Amino acid sequence: MGQALVGGTVADVYTGTWVRANVEFDDGVITYVGPREPAGEAVDITGKLLVPGYVEPHTHPWCLYSPTSLLEVAVPDGTTTLVYDNLFFFLSHGVDGLRAIVDQMRAAPAHIRWVARISPQSAYPDEAERFAIETIAPMLSWPEVVASGEITNWPSVARGDPRVAAGIAAAKAARRRVEGHNAGASYDRLNELSLAGLSADHEAITADEARDRLRLGMWTMLRQSSLRPDLPALLDGLRDVLGSARRLMLTTDGATPSFYAERGVIGGALRIASEQGVEPMRALQMATxxxxxxxxxxxxxxxxxxxRAATFNVLPELGEWRPETVYVRGEVVARDGRLTAALPELAWPAGPGLAAPDVSLFEPLSGVQPVARYESAVINRRVDRAVEPGDVHAVLVGRDGSWATKGVVEGFLDVDGFATTATTSLELLVLGRDPAAMARAAGRVAELGGGFAFDGGWSAPLEVDGLISAGTFDTTVAIDSRLSDEMSRHGYPFHDPLYSLLFASGDFLPELRVTPSGLLEVKSRVILAPPVRS
Incomplete structure (x- = not known):
C-alpha cells in the first residue's frame, strides 16, 4: 500500500504556481498529484508547503568532509541531490577504486550523481597518461555521471588542445554536459569557449559576467561559497533577467565545513535569495x-x-527554506534539522603512501627569484626580487619524497615550518623559513598519514587520501575552525585558509604556483624552475 501527504500546498515548479493538492507515492515514486483522497496511509501537512528536494549541481566532496559526512549537513538542509566531483578519488584510486566509491554511494539517503574530469587542476608532467581519452571516455558513460567536470585550465580549450578537445567530444558523444571554469575570461574568449563546447560555468563574480555567460548559451551557476560568497550581489544585478532566464542555478561550489555548518547548503542560498527579494517560486526553480x-x-x-522520485521537503511556510521533514525516495531521511537515515560506511580503497622528506629538499633559494606576493586568499602576483633572510618558502614535495618544487611566497604565512597534504595536486605542501622546522612539520604529517602540522604545535590527521577526515561532519568543522585560528595566529591575513592551501599547487589562478611539473607561471604556462630531485 502506498503513502500520501495530504492537505499541503504543492510547489508546481513547472508552471511556477502554488497548488493545493495531495501527493501519493509508492516504492519511492510519486504516483498521483491532485485533489482525490488517497486510499493508503496519509500524513496531514495542512498549512505547510511541499517543495521538491533542492539540487546542488556542483560540489567537491573532499574539503575535509567525505562524500558521506557532507550529507550530515546537506540533507537536513533539504539538499537531496548532489553532483560530486570525481577528481581526487580518480587520481588517488584509479578507475576501479573510483567505481567502488560510486557504487557504495548508491546506498546514501540522497541522490548522488558525479562528474568525470577530462583534465586535472594541477600541472602534472604525466597528465596525458593520467587523463588519456581511452581512460576518461568510458567513465563519461557511467549512468551516475551527468557531466564532464569543470575544466579549470580553460586556455587549453581556447587554444584547441587536442586531448582536451577529444575529452569534450567524448562527453558530447555520451550526451553529457561539459562544465567550464572560465574565471577571468573576456566576452570574446567566452564566445570561443562556448563554440568549443563548454555548456556551463560557475565562475561569474559579477552580474555582468553572469549575463555574458547567459547570452552565449551557457548554463550559469550563481555561487555562494566560502571562497566566493557572491550570491547577494549577483542576484541584485540580475533582477531584470531573473524572471525570464531559464539557465540559472544556485551552487555552493564545495564550501568549507564551517561555512556549511553556519549557512547551510542550497537551503542557505535560498535564504539569501529571499533576503534579496527574489520571488520565492523563481528562487525555488533555480534550486530544483x-x-x-x-x-x-x-x-x-x-x-x-x-x-518522479518521491523526494521532497515539507516547509513550515513560504520563505522559510529549512525543512521540517525531508523525504528521499518516499522515506523520511531528516526531521527538524537532523539526519535520521543511516549513512553508508565507505570502505576506502588503499590510497597513495606518504614519505617523510629529507631536510635537504628545503634548502632555501637564493639570488633573484620570482616571488608570489599574495593579494587575496587565492590570487598572487609575481614580483622578481632577491631572496632575503626570513623569506617564507613554499615547497611542494612528491608523496614519495623524491622531488620538490620550490618557490617563495610573500604576505601569506609567517611560520618556521608548516605542512599539509590538503592540496589540489595531492602532494605535500610545506611552508616556512627554517629548513629543519619545515622537515619536522613534514615528518609529522607523514606520521599522521596526511593532514596538517605546525612544527612543534597543532596538528590534525586527514586519514583519507590526505584530504578527508575519517570522522563526522562535526569533526571536520572542528578541524576547519582550528586551522583558521592557527593560520591567523601565524600571520595568514585572508578569509579562506583551506582553499588558499588547496590552490597553492593549482594551475589555473594567477600568478605563480608550485606544481608537480615545477614552478608554473599560470598565464604564460611557462615552467620557471623544474622540480629538484632528492
Missing part, C-alpha cells in the same frame, strides 16, 4: 527544476509530478 534540467534529470528529479 532548472539544475535538474541542466543535468538531464528532470524526468526523475527537480519537480513534484507522477513518475
Amino acid at each position: 527544476i532548472d539544475p535538474a534540467t541542466f543535468l538531464g534529470l528532470d524526468e526523475r528529479l527537480g519537480g513534484i509530478a507522477p513518475g
Whole structure:
C-alpha cells in the first residue's frame, strides 16, 4: 500500500504556481498529484508547503568532509541531490577504486550523481597518461555521471588542445554536459569557449559576467561559497533577467565545513535569495527544476509530478527554506534539522603512501627569484626580487619524497615550518623559513598519514587520501575552525585558509604556483624552475 501527504500546498515548479493538492507515492515514486483522497496511509501537512528536494549541481566532496559526512549537513538542509566531483578519488584510486566509491554511494539517503574530469587542476608532467581519452571516455558513460567536470585550465580549450578537445567530444558523444571554469575570461574568449563546447560555468563574480555567460548559451551557476560568497550581489544585478532566464542555478561550489555548518547548503542560498527579494517560486526553480534540467534529470528529479522520485521537503511556510521533514525516495531521511537515515560506511580503497622528506629538499633559494606576493586568499602576483633572510618558502614535495618544487611566497604565512597534504595536486605542501622546522612539520604529517602540522604545535590527521577526515561532519568543522585560528595566529591575513592551501599547487589562478611539473607561471604556462630531485 502506498503513502500520501495530504492537505499541503504543492510547489508546481513547472508552471511556477502554488497548488493545493495531495501527493501519493509508492516504492519511492510519486504516483498521483491532485485533489482525490488517497486510499493508503496519509500524513496531514495542512498549512505547510511541499517543495521538491533542492539540487546542488556542483560540489567537491573532499574539503575535509567525505562524500558521506557532507550529507550530515546537506540533507537536513533539504539538499537531496548532489553532483560530486570525481577528481581526487580518480587520481588517488584509479578507475576501479573510483567505481567502488560510486557504487557504495548508491546506498546514501540522497541522490548522488558525479562528474568525470577530462583534465586535472594541477600541472602534472604525466597528465596525458593520467587523463588519456581511452581512460576518461568510458567513465563519461557511467549512468551516475551527468557531466564532464569543470575544466579549470580553460586556455587549453581556447587554444584547441587536442586531448582536451577529444575529452569534450567524448562527453558530447555520451550526451553529457561539459562544465567550464572560465574565471577571468573576456566576452570574446567566452564566445570561443562556448563554440568549443563548454555548456556551463560557475565562475561569474559579477552580474555582468553572469549575463555574458547567459547570452552565449551557457548554463550559469550563481555561487555562494566560502571562497566566493557572491550570491547577494549577483542576484541584485540580475533582477531584470531573473524572471525570464531559464539557465540559472544556485551552487555552493564545495564550501568549507564551517561555512556549511553556519549557512547551510542550497537551503542557505535560498535564504539569501529571499533576503534579496527574489520571488520565492523563481528562487525555488533555480534550486530544483532548472539544475535538474541542466543535468538531464528532470524526468526523475527537480519537480513534484507522477513518475518522479518521491523526494521532497515539507516547509513550515513560504520563505522559510529549512525543512521540517525531508523525504528521499518516499522515506523520511531528516526531521527538524537532523539526519535520521543511516549513512553508508565507505570502505576506502588503499590510497597513495606518504614519505617523510629529507631536510635537504628545503634548502632555501637564493639570488633573484620570482616571488608570489599574495593579494587575496587565492590570487598572487609575481614580483622578481632577491631572496632575503626570513623569506617564507613554499615547497611542494612528491608523496614519495623524491622531488620538490620550490618557490617563495610573500604576505601569506609567517611560520618556521608548516605542512599539509590538503592540496589540489595531492602532494605535500610545506611552508616556512627554517629548513629543519619545515622537515619536522613534514615528518609529522607523514606520521599522521596526511593532514596538517605546525612544527612543534597543532596538528590534525586527514586519514583519507590526505584530504578527508575519517570522522563526522562535526569533526571536520572542528578541524576547519582550528586551522583558521592557527593560520591567523601565524600571520595568514585572508578569509579562506583551506582553499588558499588547496590552490597553492593549482594551475589555473594567477600568478605563480608550485606544481608537480615545477614552478608554473599560470598565464604564460611557462615552467620557471623544474622540480629538484632528492
